[in-house]
Amino acid sequence: MNKHMSLKDAVARFVKDGQTVALEGFTHLIPFAAGHEIIRQGRRDLTLVRMTPDILYDQMIGMGCAKGLQFSWGGNPGVGSIHRFRDAIENGWPQPLQVQEHSHADMAGRYQAGASGLPFSVLRGYVGSDLPKHNANIKSITCPFTGEKLAATPAINPDVTIIHAQKADREGNVLINGIVGIQKEAVLAAKAAIVTVEEVVDDLQAPMNACLLPHWVLGAICHVPNGAHPSYAHGYYGRDNAFCKAWDAVSRDRDTFRAWMDKNVMSTKDHAEFLRSAGVTPPRSVTPAKAGA
Amino acid sequence: MPDTNTTTEYTATEIMTIEASRRLKDGTVCFVGIGMPSAAANLARLTHAPEVVLIYESGTIGAKPDVLPLSIGDGELAEHADTVVSIPEIFRYWLQGGRVDVGFLGAAQVDRFGNINTTVIGGSYEKPKVRLPGAGGAPEIASNAKETWIIIKQGKRTFVPKLDFMTSVGHLDGGDSRQKSGARGKGPTAVITDLGVLTPDPVTRELTLTALHPGITVDQVKANTGWDLKVADTLATTQAPTADELRVLRDLQERTAKAHGTVSSE
Numbered sequence: 266m267n268k269h270m271s272l273k274d275a276v277a278r279f280v281k282d283g284q285t286v287a288l289e290g291f292t293h294l295i296p297f298a299a300g301h302e303i304i305r306q307g308r309r310d311l312t313l314v315r316m317t318p319d320i321l322y323d324q325m326i327g328m329g330c331a332k333g334l335q336f337s338w339g340g341n342p343g344v345g346s347i348h349r350f351r352d353a354i355e356n357g358w359p360q361p362l363q364v365q366e367h368s369h370a371d372m373a374g375r376y377q378a379g380a381s382g383l384p385f386s387v388l389r390g391y392v393g394s395d396l397p398k399h400n401a402n403i404k405s406i407t408c409p410f411t412g413e414k415l416a417a418t419p420a421i422n423p424d425v426t427i428i429h430a431q432k433a434d435r436e437g438n439v440l441i442n443g444i445v446g447i448q449k450e451a452v453l454a455a456k457a458a459i460v461t462v463e464e465v466v467d468d469l470q471a472p473m474n475a476c477l478l479p480h481w482v483l484g485a486i487c488h489v490p491n492g493a494h495p496s497y498a499h500g501y502y503g504r505d506n507a508f509c510k511a512w513d514a515v516s517r518d519r520d521t522f523r524a525w526m527d528k529n530v531m532s533t534k535d536h537a538e539f540l541r542s543a544g545v546t547p548p549r550s551v552t553p554a555k556a557g558a
Numbered sequence: 559m560p561d562t563n564t565t566t567e568y569t570a571t572e573i574m575t576i577e578a579s580r581r582l583k584d585g586t587v588c589f590v591g592i593g594m595p596s597a598a599a600n601l602a603r604l605t606h607a608p609e610v611v612l613i614y615e616s617g618t619i620g621a622k623p624d625v626l627p628l629s630i631g632d633g634e635l636a637e638h639a640d641t642v643v644s645i646p647e648i649f650r651y652w653l654q655g656g657r658v659d660v661g662f663l664g665a666a667q668v669d670r671f672g673n674i675n676t677t678v679i680g681g682s683y684e685k686p687k688v689r690l691p692g693a694g695g696a697p698e699i700a701s702n703a704k705e706t707w708i709i710i711k712q713g714k715r716t717f718v719p720k721l722d723f724m725t726s727v728g729h730l731d732g733g734d735s736r737q738k739s740g741a742r743g744k745g746p747t748a749v750i751t752d753l754g755v756l757t758p759d760p761v762t763r764e765l766t767l768t769a770l771h772p773g774i775t776v777d778q779v780k781a782n783t784g785w786d787l788k789v790a791d792t793l794a795t796t797q798a799p800t801a802d803e804l805r806v807l808r809d810l811q812e813r814t815a816k817a818h819g820t821v822s823s824e
Contacts, residue, residue: 291616291645292631316645317694340691342592342629343818351689366677369615370649370698377646389654392701392741393673393727396693399683414740443636444616447645476644499633506628506818 268437268486273535275459275485276302280311284424287314287455288321290496291446292342292504296429297321298492298536299461304328305530312363314423316372316447320495320512323347324530326362327522333363335421337372344509348516358519366400371418376447378420379454390416426455429493430478431500432469433462437480440469443499445476452478461489463501489536494547502547568799570711570752572807573771575601576799578662578709578750587611587659589652589699590621592630594709595662597810598750600626604806613652615695617643626814634817649695653702656742661703663726665710666690667718670764670785672708672728672746674700675721683723693725700726701741712751717783729763736763753779755796759788769794 270278280286280303288296300321303311312333315322319341325331327349339350353362367375374386387406397403397416406417428448430441439460441448452458460478465488471477480486491498495505495512515525529543540546568576571594578598582588584607590599592614600623603610612621616631620640627635636642643652652658665674676696680687700706706728710716728746730736736745745763749756755769766788767779772795780787799807 292629293616293633293636336692338692338694339689342631343627346689346691354689355686366692368693368697369645369695370653373646373649388650388698389702389740389742390698392697392739393724393730393736394693394697395677395683395724396697443633444618444631444642445644446617446631449644450646497633499636503633504629509628510819 268480268483269465270485270487272299272302272461272487272489275487276306279425279457279459279484280306280308281424282308283310285312285314287421287423287426287451289315289426289428289446289448289451290493291317291444292496293444293446294429294441294448294493294498295319295321295496296427296461296492297494297496298489298539299427299429299459299487300325301530301536301539304330304526314421316369317342318350319347320509323349323512323516324526326350326353327359327516328526329359331362332360333365335365335367335372337367337369341509341512343506344513348513349522352519365402366396367403367418368396371403371416372421373447373450375418375421376450376454379422380450383420385417385419387415387417421454423451423455425457425459426451427459427461428452429461429489429498431462431498432464432466433460433486433488434466434469437483437486438469439478439480439483439486440471441476441478449476449478453482457484458482459485459487461487461492463490463492463498464488491540491547492536494540494545497547502549505545505548508545568804572804573796573799574709574711574750574752575807576803577755577771577796578707579605579803581707581748581750582607582610582660584609585611587613587657589613589615589658589661589703591663591696592627593664595664596626597807598709599662600810601803601807604810605803613648613658615645615648617645617648619643619648619652624813625817626810628818649698653695653698656702658699658703659705661699661706663696663699663706663708665708665716667716667721668708668710668749669718669721669728671730671732672749672758672765673721673724673730674708674726674728675723677723677725679722696726700728700745701743703743705744705747708746708749710749710751712753712779712782714782714784717785719785729758732763733761753782764788766790767793769796771796772798
């Protein structure tokens with residue numbers, strides 16, 4: 266079965282209102298194009314999951330896609346606050362956001378548990394922290410062997426996980442390299458997965474131990490060049506720091522934000538049009554990719 | 559604040575960064591937070607500690623960035639790292655596995671026992687006045703590294719009698735409370751600020767002013783602390799930045815500014 270399809274078709278087919286959806290990427294390879302398509306298609310009441318919600322989740326929250334958020338660090342890296350996320354939490358705009366907050370080590374473990382078919386994750390975490398007081402899903406467990414008290418939290422099994430990667434082959438096998446983050450675990454934990462890629466090639470030329478997701482664990486593969494902009498795709502283009510800094514001013518004000526989103530996301534049909542409309546060009550990579558790219 | 563009592567000109571941020579960098583011994587395995595910890599750790603690597611091993615939570619081990627990363631997952635970190643591993647691996651094998659000598663953290667608020675807040679300021683957790691980014695990797699870095707250092711500008715808004723939220727553990731309630739809590743490692747062994755250095759009392763674990771930067775007075779530090787600060791009987795004075803340290807730091811900041819169009823240590 267050929268799983269190559271347009272991003273529009275993939276989102277229409279797999280992402281439904283009310284689902285738990287993870288668009289993952291740890292600074293690198295953030296699936297911006299896919300998030301924009303979810304916004305365009307008007308999905309509502311999603312519970313978004315992400316270790317590091319940044320500009321993309323700011324946009325999704327501000328456009329009213331989300332009723333909940335599970336996360337461990339929310340900000341615009343190197344710049345500061347994400348204002349739509351803050352407005353949702355501080356003022357309930359455009360709607361209240363149910364927050365379930367964890368730490369990075371915990372979120373990573375929860376995805377691993379989800380990918381492993383286990384009901385929960387265990388970690389040496391949260392000692393002394395107030396987080397468990399505000400998150401009923403952070404509990405403790407006593408080790409049956411040593412008697413140590415450890416933190417325990419439920420597995421994450423998203424309805425859909427969406428990631429961006431460098432390459433897929435014609436069959437739909439996907440290769441990721443550079444900072445691989447939590448993407449493999451997030452895909453394997455999900456009931457369905459969509460991957461957008463920079464390039465479709467005949468041969469991935471994957472090194473033996475590369476991070477590779479076989480086509481048979483994926484629901485859809487979509488060819489979306491520059492699909493991670495303004496984050497970066499190692500070996501293809503750099504992070505658009507100017508865009509990330511400019512976002513601060515765009516997102517501070519509700520009306521400015523909405524106008525920007527209406528013009529550049531809602532009124533464009535795909536990512537290529539978005540990039541033209543927003544007037545952005547992903548910066549060329551400063552350094553070529555290492556072997557394996 | 560500008561220093562007025564020495565002839566060498568440097569900023570408060572520069573001496574804070576330089577003093578922090580000096581503490582990082584060659585060969586140490588350091589789990590580095592973004593921003594000021596990253597600037598200090600890389601300065602150490604570029605000066606007296608070329609073999610220091612810098613780990614960033616994005617999974618980069620042995621990172622040797624030519625410019626300071628703007629985000630914790632910049633490609634620059636991966637490009638020059640010894641290896642790049644997944645996020646579960648960095649937190650499970652390397653951090654919880656006990657491989658980290660020093661966890662180097664920043665904070666929005668710190669209390670007298672070196673506990674830190676990076677979650678909310680004011681109001682309640684549910685309805686905060688200011689929602690901060692949150693925990694990130696800090697709770698487990700603070701409770702699993704062999705020791706932690708905190709680098710933070712000192713003021714009444716940052717050095718508070720009571721945290722608005724306890725994100726990551728320091729010496730908890732003081733005394734042996736940290737040890738009893740199940741946290742591993744020694745906890746915060748130094749808090750480096752723009753005014754001086756605080757270290758925990760050996761028994762009570764309360765942060766005590768043990769060193770002043772040149773030209774800074776005890777009164778100044780007390781006026782910038784939200785509790786009645788303990789002061790060591792014998793106060794050290796940190797060494798003013800050397801010309802070499804300043805040159806390397808400024809070169810690094812300049813390269814960084816050129817690459818990002820900003821200075822990421824500020």
